[in-house]
Amino acid sequence: MKRFTILISSFFFAASLQAENIAIVGGKIHTMGEQGVLENGSVLIKNGKVEKISKGFVAPDDYTVIDATGKVVTPGFIGAYTSLGLVEVSSSSGVVDASIGQSPITKTGAALDVSYSINPDSSLFNITRLEGMTSAATGMMSSDYLFSGQGAVISLAGKTPILKSSAFITVDVGSGGAEISGGSRASLWVMLESAIKEVEKLETPLTPAKAWFGVNAREDVSALKSVITGETPLLMKADRAADIRQVVAFKERHPNINVVLVHGVEAWREAEALAKANIPVIIDPEYNLPGGFDQMGATLSNAARLEAAGVDVAIGMDTHNIRLAAQHAGNAVANGLSYEAGLASLTRVPAQIFGMQASLGQLVEGAKADIVVWSGDPLEVTESAEVVIINGEFIDMESRQTKLRDRYLKLQRGGSTNPSFYIRKE
Amino acid sequence: MNIKPSKLMLAMACFCSLVVTGCSNDDTQKQNQEAKVAINPDPYPSTYTPIPGEPTVITNVTILDGIGNKIEKGAIYFSDGKIVAIADTEGGESLDIPKGTQTIDGSGKWLTPGIIDNHSHLGVYPSPSTHSHSDGNEMTSPVTAQVWAEHSVWPQDPGFTRALAGGVTTLQILPGSANLVGGRSVVLKNLPNRTMQSMKFPGAPYGMKMACGENPKRVYGSKGGPMTRMGNVAGYRQAWADAQDYMRQWERYEEDFDAGKDPTPPKRNLKLETLAGVLSGDILVHMHCYRADEMTVMMDVMKEFDYKIGTFHHAVEAYKIADKLKENNVCSAMWADWWGFKMEAYDGIRENIPAVHAAGACAIVHSDSDLGIQRLNQEAAKAWSDGKRAGLDISIAEAWVWLASNPAKSLGIFDKTGSLEAGKQADIVLWSGNPFSTYTKAEHVYIDGGLAYSMDEPTTWPVSDFEIGQVGEGDSK
Incomplete structure (x- = not known):
């Protein structure tokens, strides 16, 4: 039995990146699944999957043992709404795949597909994952089109990070959507209904030989087909209660469509209706200001009130600092969200929203082994991820940021008389 | 002509404290002289009045005094807007409290000085x-030292009330960072009221906003420049040179007048007046600057023109030059973890704040955000714990200087607030627990001894005019 403590140096992890069998023992395990919380349990990992979760200390021979006594174990967190892999530096720094100007291939934007754009060498991957976030939904934040294209679910490790392409399509049905529709919701909703109905009513496949004069371009139609069957969730961005009522009405008109409400500043005002229509939400629970007339009802109680009505809440809307989603969830808990729902907002709920619940967001047998050992309560701002495992492999706990830190801490401590350029490793 | 800084300073010290009869000398004033022209340094005076407070003692409470000390179990007594005494009651000290003083049992709670945010755009954005x-941004010319943020502040911004609930008692409102010189800042007491003047911190010096790097060159690159960083520096230098010339004009006027002549006073130039106020040391410089190399260039510009940069704001790369910041006695106001939104923010690290502090330089936690300002305690907590994990051993009590005494020094108001010491203004936050926890909230926020926010009394929460009669009026925020 190999055994080491989790405070071991990153060199060791670097040397042990190949797949191995791992036993995480002694920690408080939030499975986020049927097994609930195990105060003192063990997680066994084999072939990149969760093999078994059990009470007590279980560590078979030939398993690398991680002693998590006094620590907290959770599924890897999921970035619910990000542009990870699509942007390195947002402003004035070259092509940003998270935004788009004009494209000849699309009329409604549904055809746009970020799965061609993901760059796993982005420094954001290391920086984000070593803080306990192991996968994310990623898509374009906005476009000049009705739809902001098809997003993907990605893993934050590996050369081929896409876990699911065409994982969602986004449409802004608030002021942002109104603006790109000529400046009024009166145009926006007619446009949206036309784009959807056109695909619903399409009887024969579009072939290149066949003339087509739709609201959508050909490739848009093809992308929207999986939306009208409910296979691909439609993320609808709206803040004000009146817009959210339109979202609920849309769901009633198109019951097969898998609708998710995004941002939802005033979602609490329509909480009952959202629960009844089975519409989950992705929110930033810290948003509590009337940034405009669509957000007059903004409150830190949004998440708690949604939970009380039975709405599933996912938390985490950012890119460079999606790593702070745990803090956001913690603040939702500080304002009345239950602790379980706080953790679920980062794990089980986003996994369910994107149809990934069998592999992500819960520690259950057969799930992808994305697991984090935390120094303590992950929603506390002073705690941190200590061991991060993605796909059953230890993540090297280094990033461009930690290397910059080490270089300059050494310089500032007077540990080197060399110019900073010559300081690499301790 | 050689300029002796000392002479300039003297002249401007006079110039900037001019009142109607300010610098005149009756003995030398001849009958043929026009009255000496004087400039009112405070034309928009504070009308701030604290809300009435009761003499109060808070007992059995864990105290962080904002200057690096912690009392595990102590008591504080404040009255007439001032802190009267603090005692380590567990350590055997006692307080002499008049009978009948309102007493709050602070068991399990923590007490700190009110948070001071030296970088906010509430009211202007x-x-x-x-x-x-x-x-917030007078984007019409790269040097707009003539504009004053206080003339833009909209006191009905609901953001003030949210910041108050987060324990912010004092804040500096800055112009934006589009310009090389963006204009004057204003320091406010966070007691929302009808007018800017009624929130204005009495006796706080003015600040002046400057900006390095990407913003000015992006905004003016196709509008006549500057379009490069070297263009930025040329812009600052010319502005200082113009201000020196302006000061000489006033100096000559003063000399001639005092010699009994009847000189024509220079025409007031509001832009140069503010810049001259910096050169004379009356106005504090707050400079938006991310990159280490640019900060060091600016510290040379500072020496070239003999002025003082009080604080670099954002200072994302301060950790690279913490030694030089210490050497030059320049503060760094920083975020805990913002990074990557532009190239000059690309090298942000989580340990920036504690690294600057550990090097002996002045570190400040700032918000630059209407959401971030609501939980600056959490920003400090993140920086503190990240530093700890990287081996930077800083106590929570020491870390609280980032939110209290250091920003107070940066704003030139440390003689009035920014620490829990007898005689200081009673700007105090009573927290539900350790303020370095996500779950802790500000229960009571006192400004000058008046209870400005009380978490458990929803009917007392301030509601701005903008929110009156709207959805969510008076709701928990």
């Missing part, structure tokens, strides 16, 4: 963030 309210 208020909620709602409509174009009509966007009053």
Whole structure:
């Protein structure tokens, strides 16, 4: 039995990146699944999957043992709404795949597909994952089109990070959507209904030989087909209660469509209706200001009130600092969200929203082994991820940021008389 | 002509404290002289009045005094807007409290000085963030030292009330960072009221906003420049040179007048007046600057023109030059973890704040955000714990200087607030627990001894005019 403590140096992890069998023992395990919380349990990992979760200390021979006594174990967190892999530096720094100007291939934007754009060498991957976030939904934040294209679910490790392409399509049905529709919701909703109905009513496949004069371009139609069957969730961005009522009405008109409400500043005002229509939400629970007339009802109680009505809440809307989603969830808990729902907002709920619940967001047998050992309560701002495992492999706990830190801490401590350029490793 | 800084300073010290009869000398004033022209340094005076407070003692409470000390179990007594005494009651000290003084049992709670945010745009970029309210950046010329943020502040910004609930008692409102010189800042007491003047911190010096790097060159690159960083530096230098010339004109006027002549006073130039106020040391410089190399260039510009940069704001790369910042006695106001939104923010690290502190330089936690300002305690907590994990051993009590005494020094108000010491203004936050926890909230916020926010009394929560009669009026925020 190999055994080491989790405070071991990153060199060791670097040397042990190949797949191995791992036993995480002694920690408080939030499975986020049927097994609930195990105060003192063990997680066994084999072939990149969760093999078994059990009470007590279980560590078979030939398993690398991680002693998590006094620590907290959770599924890897999921970035619910990000542009990870699509942007390195947002402003004035070259092509940003998270935004788009004009494209000849699309009329409604549904055809746009970020799965061609993901760059796993982005420094954001290391920086984000070593803080306990192991996968994310990623898509374009906005476009000049009705739809902001098809997003993907990605893993934050590996050369081929896409876990699911065409994982969602986004449409802004608030002021942002109104603006790109000529400046009024009166145009926006007619446009949206036309784009959807056109695909619903399409009887024969579009072939290149066949003339087509739709609201959508050909490739848009093809992308929207999986939306009208409910296979691909439609993320609808709206803040004000009146817009959210339109979202609920849309769901009633198109019951097969898998609708998710995004941002939802005033979602609490329509909480009952959202629960009844089975519409989950992705929110930033810290948003509590009337940034405009669509957000007059903004409150830190949004998440708690949604939970009380039975709405599933996912938390985490950012890119460079999606790593702070745990803090956001913690603040939702500080304002009345239950602790379980706080953790679920980062794990089980986003996994369910994107149809990934069998592999992500819960520690259950057969799930992808994305697991984090935390120094303590992950929603506390002073705690941190200590061991991060993605796909059953230890993540090297280094990033461009930690290397910059080490270089300059050494310089500032007077540990080197060399110019900073010559300081690499301790 | 050689300029002796000392002479300039003297002249401007006079110039900037001019009152109607300010610098005149009756003995030398001849009958043929026009009255000496004087400039009112405070034409928009504070009308701030604290809300009435009761003499109060808070007992059995864990105290962080904002200057690095912690009392595990102590008591504080404040009265007439001032802190009267603090005692380590567990350590055997006692307080002499008049009978009948209101007493609050602070068992399990923590007490700190009110948070001071030295980088806010509340009121100038208020909620709602409509174009009509966007009053923070005078993007019409790269040097707009003549504009004053206080003339843009909309006191009905609901953001003030949210910041109050987060324990912010004092804040500096800055112009934006589009310009090399963006204009004057104003320091406010966070007691929302009808007018800017009624929130203005009495006796706080003015600040002046400057900006390095990407913003000015992006904004002016196709509008006549500057379009490069070297263009930025040329812009600052010319502005200082112009200000020196302006000071000489006033100096000559003063000399001639005092010699009994009847000189024509120089025409007032509001832009140069503010810049001259910096050169004379009356106005504090707050400079938006991310990159280490640019900060060091600016510290040379500072020496070239003999002025003082009080604080670099954002200072994302301060950790690279913490030694030089210490050497030059320049503070760094920083975020805990913002990074990557532009190239000059690309090298942000989580340990920036503790690294600057550990090097002996002045570190400040700032918000630059209407959401971030609501939980600056959490920003400090993150920085503190990240530092700890990287081996930077800083106590929580020491870390609280980032939110209290250091920003107070940066704003030139440390003689009045920014620490829990007898005689200081009673700007105090009573927290539900350790303020370095996500779950802790500000229960009571006192400003000058008056209870400005009380978490458990929803009917007392301030509601701005903008929110009256709207959805969510008076709701928990």
